[in-house]
Amino acid sequence: MTELNFKGKEFVYNHHLAVPFRPLVPHPKKGIGPVAFDSNLIVHGDNLYALKALLPMYAGKVDCVFIDPPYNTGNEGWAYNDNVNAPMIKEWLNANPIGIEDGLRHDKWCAMMWPRLRLLYEMLSDSGSFWITLDDNEVYRAKLMLDEIFGEENFITSLVWEKTTSARNDARFFSIDHDHILVYAKRIDQVMINRVVRTESSDSAYTNPDNDSRGPWREGDYKCAKSADERPNLFYPIKNPITGEEVLPRRERVWAYSKSENDRHVREDRLWWGKTGNYSFPKLKRFRSEAPADLVARTLLQAKEVGQTRTARTEILDIFTDQAFATPKPTKLLSRLLDLATDSSSLVLDSFAGSGTTAHAVLQLNKRDGGNRRFVLVEMEDYADKLTAERVRRVIKGYKFKGTQKTELLRENLNWRTLERSQDLVHRVQGIENLESADFDRITKQIKDGELIVTGEKAVTERAQGLGGEFTYCTLGDPVELDKVLSGESLPPYAAIGAALFHMATNQALDPKAIRQKDFYLGETAGQHVWLIYKPDLDWLKTPNAALTLTRAKAFAEAKPGKRHLVFAPARFVSQKMLTEQNIPVEFVPLPFALYRIERS
Structure with a gap:
């Protein structure tokens, strides 16, 4: 297999392993509903650290990853800031932000993306799929990186999204009308890709x-x-x-x-x-x-079906009136992709969340079919609260809106066949008018680019209706550092350190619902139960109450019989030899050593 070599690859190849674990810190007032790490999440922070923080809870559980990273056009002003301990990388930090004149901007983009792609790969379930939007600047290098990380055999296709229908007359050679969307499977033999769900416009033909x-x-x-x-x-x-x-x-x-x-x-x-x-x-x-319940998906995503950049900007302005976003994606585009990649209970992750279109699309789909899809968004920029999360708040609750909301009711190609049966086409339009007129102020009919388009229009002068839903807003806490934990300077919450230790020990994600903190129980795998004797209290950690004793080992084994038991604790007052001699299937792991492994992993 052809591999992509770029400057710094040897330094970032396993950098995702050295990224320190940082716990999620919830901000209840910035979310909607109770704090729940296993529900919808919006995380404000560097996505490399955020992905490492999410990994213990979500490794192998994500059904769809969609990302819209910097395209590296040279005009975006993004900065390379990963804390890689290599002289060349540290020299790069002095050359931020990356611009068009930077001769190494493609190498830096690859170095930035590599560890993030490695973590995203670990997040995906075996039936999960990965979707990334790019333009010609980096799509070919991205393809080679993804072939190496996912395996060339797990490449599914490259979609073409028609992002504009207006030619740029100032273009030097060609007016670039499209972006690429690369699609990969975690495992090609298990991936879940739906056929296109039949749309309202296709149903209207009946x-x-x-x-x-x-x-x-x-x-x-x-x-x-x-x-x-x-x-x-x-x-x-x-x-x-x-x-x-x-x-x-x-x-x-x-x-x-x-x-x-x-x-x-x-x-x-x-x-x-x-x-x-x-x-x-x-x-x-x-x-x-x-008729079949669905239709085969096509690789060409036309603007008339999934929206374009212009309509995406209009969506943002409709919600905020006073805020713009440079490169949003239309909600219709994300809805189409999620129709392909998810079912009604899927988990969707977007670690370059931007304006929050992914969450908007998830909430729309849930409203449409009564589903329970969940989203996890990560955004590192300062607008994570005021734009990304605020859009989700407004979409959930409804928002002030003054203007005309338009709903497409019919789109029909006009050709000789439709002209031959023009009376029936008129009858269909009249049927739509009779059926839908009560829900709209007026129904318009126009012919554009060889198509008949019937649209329902409704004037809104107060509020757009909310979609409902909840989410938890988080930032990232201080890194879990061995010296600070031992000195008491930094003591992570039980669930945060428990999730990291559980994942380290089992290579599986921890189910937050399984945790019973008062019993020191974390969860189980097919072969063992995992326990953590810990409280974020330095004085308590120094007492005998924080140790694994023979009595406690017996209690653990009796409470959950039939499997091995792994116990993390600061100390123990019983030897492993004694546990083995008494046939108690408990293995002790010293907590400081376990934390050291996390820090050095």
Whole structure:
């Protein structure tokens, strides 16, 4: 496999292991609902440290990772600030921010992304998928890095997002209208990628002009691209039951169905000749109830379907009125990707959260189908609270809005086929108007770029309705450093240090709901139970109460029989030999040594 070499790779190759663990510090007043680390999260802090802090709880549990990192255009002003202990890296820190004139900006971007990608890989479940948006500046280097980290065999595809429909006439060679979205699986044989969920606009193609008891249907062509010379058995007359006329197909384009199939269609009332029998040729009724539930996803994401950069900026201005964001992604785009990558209970992680579009899309999807998807966002910039989290607050609760909210009700390509059945198209539009008019102030119809677009418009003068939901807002605490813990300068909360120790011992994420702090119990794996004798109180840690004793070892083993027991504690008053002799399946791990392993990992 071809590997990507960049300056500094040898220094950052395993840097994610040396990143110190920093506990999550909740800020209840900045979130909505009770503090819950296993629910929706927004973390303000450097995403490298944040990912390391999240790893003990979420390793192997994330169903979808979506990130929108700096594209490294040379105009973004991002800074390399990872604390890598190498002279060359330290020299880079003096050259921040990275600009277009920086001859090593591509190397620095790779050095920045590498440890983050390594941690994101560990976060994914075996059925999880990874999605990253980039442009031509770094997409090819990213592809090689991801091939190395994920494995070339786990590459799924590269999507093309049409980010603008307006040509830039000042472009030197080409007007760049698209971005790339690289898609990888954690394990290609287990990945969950849905087919495209059928959209409202595709459902609107189904109507029921004759009140058929089988429900809504759409017209299907009854002819095929074969001639009478090629398929003489498909050249036969069909009687129009309304006019009584017998109709033959054209010799160059005969019926698509045999005479026996046609007879069945007639018996089952599946032929449609128009309301007055005015069609020259019959159409086949294709019922919505018999159609596939979904459609195959395509790699081209058109702006008209998923939005573009301009519409994403409008979304931000609708929510804030006075705040802009340079490079937002449209909510429709994220909704489409999450339709592909998640189910109703999936966990979604975005460690370059920006304006918070990912959380917005998750909440929208939950509102749409009653799902319980969760999001974890990480944003390091100062706007994490005032923009990222504030957008989520407003979307959950509703927000002041004055203007016109628009909902697309129908989008139909205009071609010769639609002109042939123009009366039915008019009937469909009229049906939409009758059905939807009560929910909108007006319904508009326009033809644009060869499409008929029907839109419901509603004037809003007070508030946009909230989507509901909760989230916990966190920052990052001080690093768990051995010297400071032993001296009492820094004593992490029980759950924070417990999550780190559990992950270190088991290589699995800790379930916060399993923790019973008063019993010193952390959780279990398939083969063992894990305990932590600890309180964030230096005086208590110096007492015999903080030690593993024979009595306590027996109690642990009796409380959870059938497995081995791993006990973290500052001290012990019973030897491992005695525990073995008395057949007590308990193994002691000294807490200072365990913390040292975390610090040096």
